[in-house]
Amino acid sequence: MAELLQHLVNGLVLGGTYALLGIGLTLIFGLMNVVNFAHGEFYTLGAYAAFAALGLAGLNFFLALLGAIAAGALLGALCEVSLLRPLRRESIDTTMLVMIGVWIAMQNGELLVWGGVAQSIPHPFPTAPLVLGPVSVAPLRLFVLLVAAALIAASYLLIQRTKLGRAMRATFQDAETAALMGVRIERIHTATFAFGAALAAAAGALLGSIFLVYPSMGDLASLKAFSVVILGGLGNVPGATLGGLLLGVVEELGAGYVSSGYRDAVGFVIIIVVLVLRPAGLFARSERIG
Amino acid sequence: MPKRRAVFLTVLVVAALMAATALVEAQAPIKIGVIEPLSGPVAASGNYVRMGAEIARDWINSRGGINGRKVELLIEDNKSDPKEAASAAEKLIVRDKVPAIMGAWGSSMTLAAMPKLEEYGVPMVVETSSAATITKRGNPWIFRISPPSEMEALGLEQYVDKLGVKRVDFLAVNTDWGRGSIGAFGDMLKKKGVAVGAAEFMEQSATDMNAQLTKIKAAGGDTLFVTTAVEQITLIMKQAQEQRLARKIVTTGGSSSPTQLIKQAGAAAEGSYHIVFFMPWFPEAMPDGKLAKAFVDEWAKRGHPFEGLTEGFRGHDGVATIAEAIKLAGNDDPKAVRDALWRVSLMGVNGPIKFEKDGPAGKESGQSRPSIFVVQIRDGKVTLPDFLAKK
Numbered sequence: 001m002a003e004l005l006q007h008l009v010n011g012l013v014l015g016g017t018y019a020l021l022g023i024g025l026t027l028i029f030g031l032m033n034v035v036n037f038a039h040g041e042f043y044t045l046g047a048y049a050a051f052a053a054l055g056l057a058g059l060n061f062f063l064a065l066l067g068a069i070a071a072g073a074l075l076g077a078l079c080e081v082s083l084l085r086p087l088r089r090e091s092i093d094t095t096m097l098v099m100i101g102v103w104i105a106m107q108n109g110e111l112l113v114w115g116g117v118a119q120s121i122p123h124p125f126p127t128a129p130l131v132l133g134p135v136s137v138a139p140l141r142l143f144v145l146l147v148a149a150a151l152i153a154a155s156y157l158l159i160q161r162t163k164l165g166r167a168m169r170a171t172f173q174d175a176e177t178a179a180l181m182g183v184r185i186e187r188i189h190t191a192t193f194a195f196g197a198a199l200a201a202a203a204g205a206l207l208g209s210i211f212l213v214y215p216s217m218g219d220l221a222s223l224k225a226f227s228v229v230i231l232g233g234l235g236n237v238p239g240a241t242l243g244g245l246l247l248g249v250v251e252e253l254g255a256g257y258v259s260s261g262y263r264d265a266v267g268f269v270i271i272i273v274v275l276v277l278r279p280a281g282l283f284a285r286s287e288r289i290g
Numbered sequence: 291m292p293k294r295r296a297v298f299l300t301v302l303v304v305a306a307l308m309a310a311t312a313l314v315e316a317q318a319p320i321k322i323g324v325i326e327p328l329s330g331p332v333a334a335s336g337n338y339v340r341m342g343a344e345i346a347r348d349w350i351n352s353r354g355g356i357n358g359r360k361v362e363l364l365i366e367d368n369k370s371d372p373k374e375a376a377s378a379a380e381k382l383i384v385r386d387k388v389p390a391i392m393g394a395w396g397s398s399m400t401l402a403a404m405p406k407l408e409e410y411g412v413p414m415v416v417e418t419s420s421a422a423t424i425t426k427r428g429n430p431w432i433f434r435i436s437p438p439s440e441m442e443a444l445g446l447e448q449y450v451d452k453l454g455v456k457r458v459d460f461l462a463v464n465t466d467w468g469r470g471s472i473g474a475f476g477d478m479l480k481k482k483g484v485a486v487g488a489a490e491f492m493e494q495s496a497t498d499m500n501a502q503l504t505k506i507k508a509a510g511g512d513t514l515f516v517t518t519a520v521e522q523i524t525l526i527m528k529q530a531q532e533q534r535l536a537r538k539i540v541t542t543g544g545s546s547s548p549t550q551l552i553k554q555a556g557a558a559a560e561g562s563y564h565i566v567f568f569m570p571w572f573p574e575a576m577p578d579g580k581l582a583k584a585f586v587d588e589w590a591k592r593g594h595p596f597e598g599l600t601e602g603f604r605g606h607d608g609v610a611t612i613a614e615a616i617k618l619a620g621n622d623d624p625k626a627v628r629d630a631l632w633r634v635s636l637m638g639v640n641g642p643i644k645f646e647k648d649g650p651a652g653k654e655s656g657q658s659r660p661s662i663f664v665v666q667i668r669d670g671k672v673t674l675p676d677f678l679a680k681k
Contacts, residue, residue: 127532211497215333263496
């Protein structure tokens with residue numbers, strides 16, 4: 001029983017980070033219809049930005065997190081304006097290929113700048129775990145889970161409750177009508193992409209402090225993010241959140257009770273089952289914001 | 291008359307050019323192929339091996355090269371990926387025509403490159419990989435200077451009682467290396483009467499090992515054997531601390547870089563034991579203390595990070611072995627180099643290098659008997675464990 005509880009806690013903490021990765025991608029992939037293969041690279045960028053802010057500029061941990069988010073938003077905006085804006089009328093395949101190019105270029109750029117040796121981001125939390133009965137969890141992980149929850153809630157409110165969010169949804173439902181209503185759609189495109197990239201960078205900075213920072217860290221993150229988006233349904237923020245938590249728990253239980261050698265396989269089996277039974281995603285409503 | 295002179299001049303020029311080419315050819319550098327993971331999840335280790343290989347190259351060249359010819363390294367990145375290792379081997383053999391290769395760090399990568407060696411008939415010195423199958427498959431082009439897991443397990447056997455191991459669990463990377471290591475150490479420990487509990491695996495790129503650790507905690511052993519690269523060992527130690535896993539941790543495979551663990555895992559690495567094949571903290575304790583010291587000094591002079599030394603020496607020893615074989619062969623024909631590898635007897639940074647036959651009769655691979663050491667992290671420093679310290 002103690003073992004099961006610990007597995008569930010591990011799974012939820014891991015799932016929270018998957019959810020954070022997933023919502024950034026679900027905005028770009030689901031709303032903008034851009035298959036963003038570079039999502040994992042914005043995640044890596046965030047991790048290295050935090051590492052640089054802490055190690056080189058000597059900022060404190062929380063400022064470094066903000067710095068990473070800003071770096072992600074900035075580079076995301078740059079990427080959108082310079083690469084995606086000229087291709088607005090092109091098909092989804094064209095932008096997908098461009099994003100694969102961005103992925104390769106960014107990853108090799110990181111390798112060039114930082115080298116292949118893994119780095120760790122120092123953090124101010126005590127390393128001794130918090131113990132609650134039979135389960136224990138590191139304070140840093142709890143902090144990451146709380147920040148992830150706050151970011152997810154903020155994203156949801158931004159999209160559902162603010163003028164910017166309404167403009168976003170309008171733009172991606174019908175760009176021409178939105179433009180006629182006075183929405184500056186070019187700006188909305190840039191803002192959405194920058195927002196998604198900033199969320200990925202936040203995830204990278206947070207997880208980089210739990211794990212290690214290295215140039216290819218984004219590959220696994222990308223894979224998980226796509227899985228979460230598919231589980232939750234395109235463009236569906238609550239879906240991505242639940243999908244992330246579900247994937248984290250399923251992987252953890254699969255590794256704990258089936259076989260740790262097939263940990264990733266268990267996650268993908270669930271995705272296949274979901275795609276067969278509910279092709280639009282597990283939590284897709286009849287009316288999607290995408 | 292002028293016509294005959296023109297013909298004569300042309301002949302002279304052509305002859306001179308041909309002589310010059312022949313001269314250049316005699317002086318052309320000897321190429322040695324190197325395949326290492328320079329990017330991807332185990333990139334750090336691969337880059338350290340490359341740095342060690344470069345030291346060996348520069349030392350050989352500063353002593354006048356091999357039979358008067360300079361050594362040139364052609365270094366390929368296998369991206370920590372077996373598929374890339376095979377194509378890197380093919381490229382080095384077919385396009386660059388190297389007489390010998392050193393590589394390819396991971397067992398899965400080495401195994402993937404091996405059929406290419408047999409296909410084209412080019413020898414490879416294996417500097418890191420420890421899966422037993424590498425020398426057991428009957429590939430007569432393989433010469434390994436790193437210990438297979440079985441040899442490493444036997445090297446540890448004498449210390450099992452002193453380590454106080456009664457009940458053991460395993461956590462290993464899900465590759466040929468990790469699976470082979472669990473088998474080898476499990477067999478040795480069972481023979482010593484140690485109970486073997488959980489055997490858990492993780493993907494090479496995995497970062498969250500909490501599920502495995504929770505399971506291991508429930509298995510209730512007193513010692514955890516960990517087999518993977520230093521990046522994952524760092525994460526495992528941190529996560530084991532978060533889960534209050536009170537175990538002796540022993541890492542195998544020599545890829546643990548205790549110095550890097552102290553730096554990145556901090557207190558979580560305290561008390562852990564590590565099987566290493568080079569002890570740069572006390573080079574004078576190595577079989578050839580002078581050579582080991584010189585290597586450590588040269589490494590520092592180049593500004594390479596100290597924590598890389600436990601990988602870097604492999605690169606030196608691998609290239610030194612190939613260079614010695616080419617010298618003995620007297621030329622850089624791959625087959626002659628292969629035959630000469632059997633006659634190599636050399637002192638490396640690790641210790642003596644000399645190949646014995648291993649694998650099915652008639653198609654044996656070469657296997658050297660490297661030296662194996664155990665160190666412990668105590669008070670944030672790398673030390674000899676109590677049972678090995680000078681009495």
